[in-house]
Amino acid sequence: MPDLPAVSVCIPASPDADGLLEDLELALDSLVVQRFLDYEVVVTDDSRDDAVEALIRTYDFGGRMRYFRNPQPLQVPLNWDEAARLSRAPLIKMLLPQDRFAHADALGRFVQLMADTPDALLGVAGATHEETGEALVPTPETVAALRRQPERLLRENPLGPPSTTIHRRTPPLDYDLRLRLKADVDFYMRALRLNPRLAALEEPLVLLGPPAAPQETAGEVREAVLMLEKALGQVRDDRDTAKFLWGLMKTHKVRNARQLARMADPPPSVLAYVQHLFAHPPREPRRGLFAFLGRRT
Numbered sequence: 001m002p003d004l005p006a007v008s009v010c011i012p013a014s015p016d017a018d019g020l021l022e023d024l025e026l027a028l029d030s031l032v033v034q035r036f037l038d039y040e041v042v043v044t045d046d047s048r049d050d051a052v053e054a055l056i057r058t059y060d061f062g063g064r065m066r067y068f069r070n071p072q073p074l075q076v077p078l079n080w081d082e083a084a085r086l087s088r089a090p091l092i093k094m095l096l097p098q099d100r101f102a103h104a105d106a107l108g109r110f111v112q113l114m115a116d117t118p119d120a121l122l123g124v125a126g127a128t129h130e131e132t133g134e135a136l137v138p139t140p141e142t143v144a145a146l147r148r149q150p151e152r153l154l155r156e157n158p159l160g161p162p163s164t165t166i167h168r169r170t171p172p173l174d175y176d177l178r179l180r181l182k183a184d185v186d187f188y189m190r191a192l193r194l195n196p197r198l199a200a201l202e203e204p205l206v207l208l209g210p211p212a213a214p215q216e217t218a219g220e221v222r223e224a225v226l227m228l229e230k231a232l233g234q235v236r237d238d239r240d241t242a243k244f245l246w247g248l249m250k251t252h253k254v255r256n257a258r259q260l261a262r263m264a265d266p267p268p269s270v271l272a273y274v275q276h277l278f279a280h281p282p283r284e285p286r287r288g289l290f291a292f293l294g295r296r297t
C-alpha cells in the first residue's frame with residue numbers, strides 16, 4: 001500500500017450554500033498554493049449536477065485529490081462525517097467550502113501544531129472573519145477554561161467552525177446526526193471530554209467566509225437540550241449554564257417543562273433539571289443604588 005499522507009483536508013460541498021462554486025474555488029486556490037505537500041484532499045459533493053466536479057477537474061493536485069459524489073445529498077453534519085470517513089490520514093483537517101487558508105504556510109502550521117502537542121486530540125488556530133475583519137483567537141484564558149470545563153461549550157463557542165480546527169483520527173469521533181446548528185460545538189465538547197488537552201495557536205491560519213446558510217434559530221432549544229443530556233452530570237449545579245438555558249427558553253418563549261418536552265423530548269433526568277429550573281429560575285443580579293444613579297446621569 002502507498003504511504004498514507006500526513007493530513008487529510010476534507011471539503012464537504014453542499015448546494016445549500018449561496019455562491020458555492022465561487023467560494024469553493026477560493027478554498028481550492030488557497031489549498032493548491034500550500035507549501036506543505038504531504039496531504040490528500042477529500043471532497044464529498046452533495047450537488048445534483050456536475051458543476052463542482054467540473055471545477056475540481058481544472059486543478060492539478062498531483063494525484064492528491066479524491067472526489068466523491070454522494071448518491072443522495074447527505075447534508076450537514078452527515079456530509080462532514082462522510083468526508084472524514086473516506087479520508088485516510090492520521091490527521092483530519094476540515095475546510096468548509098466558504099472558508100480558506102489564510103496563507104501558503106497555514107496547512108503546515110496546523111500539522112506542526114499537532115506534532116508539537118502529541119498528547120492532544122483536538123487542535124485549534126486563530127481565524128479572521130473576512131467580511132468584518134473580526135479576529136477569532138484561542139487565547140490562553142479560553143484554552144484553560146475549556147480544559148477545566150469542556151461543558152462550557154454548551155453556552156458559547158470560542159473555537160469557531162470546523163475550518164479552524166484539526167483533530168486526530170483516533171479515538172474515532174463523529175458528529176451527532178441529530179444536531180445541525182451545534183454539531184461542531186458538540187463534537188468539540190465530546191473530544192475535550194475524552195482528552196482535555198487542547199492544542200492551540202493564536203496565529204490566524206483561516207479566513208472565514210459567511211455561514212453556508214442563514215442560521216435558523218428554531219432548533220436552538222432542542223439542540224441545547226440534546227447537548228445538555230450528555231453533560232448534565234458536569235453542569236447540574238453550574239449557575240452560568242442555568243442562566244444560559246433560562247435565557248434561551250425565555251428568548252424562544254418556552255413557558256414550562258411540558259412545552260419543552262413537546263419540542264425536544266428530553267430524557268427524564270434532563271426534564272427533571274428543567275422542571276427545577278422553572279421552579280427556581282436564576283436570579284438577575286440586583287442593581288444597586290449607584291447603578292441606578294449611573295443609569296440616570
